[in-house]
Amino acid sequence: MNGYERINAALKGLKPDKTPVMLHNFMMAAREYGVTMEQFRNDPGVIAGAFIKSVETYQFDGILVDIDTVTLAGALGVKIDFPINDPARMHDGLLTELENVRKLKPCRVEDYKYIQVWLEAVRLLKEYLKDEIYIRGNCDQAPFALATMVRGAQDLMMDLMMAEENLVFELLDYCTDATCQFIKLMAQTGADMVSNGDSPAGPEMISPDMYEKFALPFEKKVVDTAHSFGLPYALHICGNTHVILDKMLLSGADAFELDYKTDARKVFELYSDKATLIGNIDPSGVLALGTVGDVRQKTIELLEIYSGSPRFILNAGCALPPNTPSANIKEMIKIAREFTGNQ
Amino acid sequence: MNLIEQVAHCIEFGKINKASPYPPELKGQDGADELTQMALENGFAAEEILQKGFVEAMNRVGQKFSEHKIFVPQMLMSAKAMNTAMKHLRPYFQSGEISRKGKFIIGTVAGDLHDIGKNLVAMMVEGAGWEVIDLGVDISHDRFLEELEKHPGSFVGLSAMLTTTMVNMESIVKNLKEKYPDLVVCIGGAPVNQEFCQKINADFYSPDPQGLVNYLGQHSSKVN
Numbered sequence: 011m012n013g014y015e016r017i018n019a020a021l022k023g024l025k026p027d028k029t030p031v032m033l034h035n036f037m038m039a040a041r042e043y044g045v046t047m048e049q050f051r052n053d054p055g056v057i058a059g060a061f062i063k064s065v066e067t068y069q070f071d072g073i074l075v076d077i078d079t080v081t082l083a084g085a086l087g088v089k090i091d092f093p094i095n096d097p098a099r100m101h102d103g104l105l106t107e108l109e110n111v112r113k114l115k116p117c118r119v120e121d122y123k124y125i126q127v128w129l130e131a132v133r134l135l136k137e138y139l140k141d142e143i144y145i146r147g148n149c150d151q152a153p154f155a156l157a158t159m160v161r162g163a164q165d166l167m168m169d170l171m172m173a174e175e176n177l178v179f180e181l182l183d184y185c186t187d188a189t190c191q192f193i194k195l196m197a198q199t200g201a202d203m204v205s206n207g208d209s210p211a212g213p214e215m216i217s218p219d220m221y222e223k224f225a226l227p228f229e230k231k232v233v234d235t236a237h238s239f240g241l242p243y244a245l246h247i248c249g250n251t252h253v254i255l256d257k258m259l260l261s262g263a264d265a266f267e268l269d270y271k272t273d274a275r276k277v278f279e280l281y282s283d284k285a286t287l288i289g290n291i292d293p294s295g296v297l298a299l300g301t302v303g304d305v306r307q308k309t310i311e312l313l314e315i316y317s318g319s320p321r322f323i324l325n326a327g328c329a330l331p332p333n334t335p336s337a338n339i340k341e342m343i344k345i346a347r348e349f350t351g352n353q
Numbered sequence: 354m355n356l357i358e359q360v361a362h363c364i365e366f367g368k369i370n371k372a373s374p375y376p377p378e379l380k381g382q383d384g385a386d387e388l389t390q391m392a393l394e395n396g397f398a399a400e401e402i403l404q405k406g407f408v409e410a411m412n413r414v415g416q417k418f419s420e421h422k423i424f425v426p427q428m429l430m431s432a433k434a435m436n437t438a439m440k441h442l443r444p445y446f447q448s449g450e451i452s453r454k455g456k457f458i459i460g461t462v463a464g465d466l467h468d469i470g471k472n473l474v475a476m477m478v479e480g481a482g483w484e485v486i487d488l489g490v491d492i493s494h495d496r497f498l499e500e501l502e503k504h505p506g507s508f509v510g511l512s513a514m515l516t517t518t519m520v521n522m523e524s525i526v527k528n529l530k531e532k533y534p535d536l537v538v539c540i541g542g543a544p545v546n547q548e549f550c551q552k553i554n555a556d557f558y559s560p561d562p563q564g565l566v567n568y569l570g571q572h573s574s575k576v577n
Contacts, residue, residue: 171367294520295548300552329516331516
C-alpha cells in the first residue's frame, strides 16, 4: 500500500499493511525547510515545498496541512499578530459586548489572504503527490473554539454562565457558518479529508453538559458539511477528554485526534470499531524533549494498545514543537513500520 | 449566616455583586462585593474576612475543580467574585494589618498569549493571601529576571497552553535558576505534566490551581 491507501484503510476500518503515520509537524517542516513562519504562511509554494521535503525525509503517509490557529479568527476581523518565527496569534476578542454579535457583518472567509494561501498550498500538494500521500486539509477552528477567539476566551466562559443564551447561540451560529465556508472551500482543493480543532470545548475548560449544549451541535453541523462533500472528517480536542469521549462520537466525525493526556486504552474501549484514533504520542515531553529510548517505549506502548483495531493512525497528540529532533521522529516511524502486532 | 459566612457563600457560588444575574438563585441579592464592605463596616477584622470569607471559600472551589465537579466557567465566576471583593481588603495589605504570605510572580511564557489559566491561578493565589505580580503574556526569561531583581525571594509561576510554547519553559527555568539557584519555579497549563516538570528541572507542577495554592501554603513566610 502507499501512504494514501494506508490512511484510507484506517479511516474505513480496513486493515492497512503497516501502521499508518500522519504528522502534525507544520512548524518542524518549516524549520527543516529553512524558512521562517512568516515565509511559510505567506507562500503556498513554500508550504507545499516544506511538506514535500518532510514526506521525502520521513516517509510518512499523511500530511496534515496546518499553518496557523487563528486564520479563521483573522478572516472574521479579529486583530492578529504575525511573528516572524512563531505562528500567528491573537490578543483580544472582537466582541467587547456579546450583544454586538447582532452587528457582526456576514463574513466571506474566501476574501482573507491567508485562507487563499492555505487552499492553494493544499492544491499544490495534491497536484504533486496525487494519490500517493494522503492530504488532510485542516480547516482551523471548529465553531466553539472560534467563538472563544471572536469573543475572548475568558469573556465567553462568563457568557456561558451569565449571558442570554440566545446571544451565545447566535455567536456559535455565526462561527459555524465561517467554519463551514472554510470546509466548502477546502473540499474544492482536492483534499482527501478535512478537520478542525475544538480544544476550548474540552473538559480542561468546560463541563460535559456545556460541551453537549454549546459545542457538539455545532460540531455536528460542520461534520455534516464535510460529509456532504464526500470527505471524511477528523475532530481534534487537546487535553484529557475521557469524560466526553462518548459524546464526541455523536458528532459523527470519522476520526478523533487526541492528546497524550487521553488514555488510549479508554479510546480503544469506546472507539475501536466506530471511529479512528489519530494520535497520541506526547509531542513535547516525549517527541521534542525525550530521548530516542523514550520515543521507542511510548510508541510501542501505544501500538500495543491499538493492535486489536485497524482504526488507528499514529501521530503526535498535538502540534510538534519546531525543534523536535529528527532522530525522534525517525524512531517513531521506524517502530511503527516494524510493528507486527497490528492485525 | 453571619456576614463572613455570606461572603464565603457568594464567593463559593460566584455571586460577584448585586447587579450580577448569576447564580439565578441569588439574583437581586447583595454579592461578595457589597457584603465584604458591610462586614468591614460592621467591625469584622480584615484578616478574618480574608481567611474565613475568601480563603476557605476558594479552597472549597479549588477542591471542587480538582475533583471535576465544577469547570472553568464556574471557577471564573468564583474567582471574579473574590477578586472584586478583594479591593476592600487591599488597603489592609498595604498598611500591613494583613500580612502577605509571600510574593508570586506569574506569566504566560514567551510565544504564548493564552491567559485564562494564568488569570485563574493569579486570582486564587492572591485570594490565598499572596502578593501576585502578574506579568501578563508572552514573557521571556529577561522579564522574569527583571521582576525577581525587584522582588527577591519570590516564587515564580510559568503558564503555557500550547505544545509548541511549553518547550520554552525549559530555557526560562534554566536561565532563572542560573541566576537564582534556590528559586522555586512552578509550572502549569493544559499540555504540561509532572514528567515534563521533572524533565525541565522545574520544582512543582499542579494540574489545577488548588494544588499550587496548597503547595505555596506549605512554603509561605510572612512578608509586609
